[in-house]
Amino acid sequence: MSLSLNPEEQAIAARQDGAGMAMRIVAESARLLGAPRLIPIASTHIDGALYHGDSGTLFAEKLVEGGAKVVVRSTLNVGALDLMGCSRIRLEEPQRGMARRMMEAYRKLGCEQSWTCAPYQAGHRPALGSDVAWGESNAVVFCNSVLGARTNRYGDFLDIACAITGRAPDYGLHRPDNRRARLVFDVSHLSPSFLGSEIAWPILGSLYGREVGNAISVVTGVTAHPGEDALKAFGAAAASSGAVGLFHIAGVTPEAPDVKAILAGAEPEAVIRVTPDMVAKARAGLSTAAATESIDAVAIGSPHLSSAEFDSLERLIAGRRLAVPIYACTGRHALALLERDGRRKRLEASGVVIVVDTCVVVTPIMPELGNGVLMTNSGKFAHYAPGNTGYAVLYASLADCVESAVLGKPVFTDIAA
């Protein structure tokens, strides 16, 4: 089936301005994807404002020169700079200037200066069943799975083109049929104490991503809602280890009141029974550092820390002085709350480096060390830090991360699956 544009879309695509360019980009993508038409969207979340080279800056500036403006609510994912000035970014000129120009161009296009990979915790929560065009893999998976809004994984350039046209190609997860589960991921054989622990969700997410790839699955055996920050960590880890865009948890996520409903009456194509042994292997796989006597830093906040996660951090530090820094990445939505009551100052006095608008794996922040060791409680940082920062990674719970930062050496509490 070939793509057909309505007369209004055709007229826009024929224009020589920024909106015309955006419409042609959306239409060309739709044609490549085999989408029969474009559909209206309610909002976008834009990952394209992170600097990868000058061409992306020139593209955004061309849209601005062409008078383009976003026509739906559009939040911005992280950039390459900490515009709030909380942390020092080691990006040098001329790249620094080009990164700043890029962030400025996206602001001029009418995007909100959210600069966060957790827009869903910064007040951008599309309605259940609405069509949206989101970028950033963890935001995509949260939007689809936890909010029940419908999006595919929108890559750089297509995200802003959708925002300017208010349209997206009709294919993939926009279609209800493609959202039902085909596989079952059963965690009922794991201990309740493990499932109730903070480390369970990034580890299970990492395992889930590797086991199911991009197939839609439903997690069964979860008896209590693990909380939104746990689902955030699960989705981010799953989207890092596999091309997961949507998951369901029976009795927890909105499209899966129970297993039967989300399988839509069909038998599952496969049932993955998660064993304590699989969990142990997945947990070990999140670390790349060999046994080590010391660590150089802790990084948390991928996805960006929520206000509740800062509460836990503050409680665990309990006023102590850290031996190695904890890089705590977050968005300005959470920073505003931290500043209101002097908590930012207290955290920084302990040795926490608050990183705002960006994070430690997308831009150079941590010192360049030949063989640095980084501890993290984030499945996503564990996945990307070795390649992007050169640090080897140790994966641990937030409590262990804090104790290790206080002592400057790794501390692990065993939680059996």
Place this chain on the structure above:
Amino acid sequence: MSATAEILVPGKAGEGEALVLTAPISFWGGVDPKTGRIADVRHPQHGEVIAGRVLFLPGTIGSSSASAVLMELVHNGRAPAALVLHEPDAILLLGLIVAREMGWETPIAVRLGRDAFDTYSGRVRIAEDGALNVSGE
């Protein structure tokens, strides 16, 4: 060997040494946007340079910033001479679509069955109409 391939994204005809990748690649983090060198140490063709080659791609994996890397290669004059894919990859090819909109000269991208990849070696030419030829034949 000669064949006529379906055009995925029109562009400039290209000629160069064939580079047939034997595993999918993530452009972001996997290909250096300044040089076109395959930087992913786990990739079987690690160290090869894709600039100026006729690149046979058995799929892409990973980050949705692949489009940004391909566009950056075009802008830096380090893009492949032509791209051959076994299926349309909307995220990667968006890099060419956007580069065209920027008025930059982009290589042609065509579709060819994956089982035919291995029959290409040496200098390959892809014409603007999608005709593939091995030079000297």
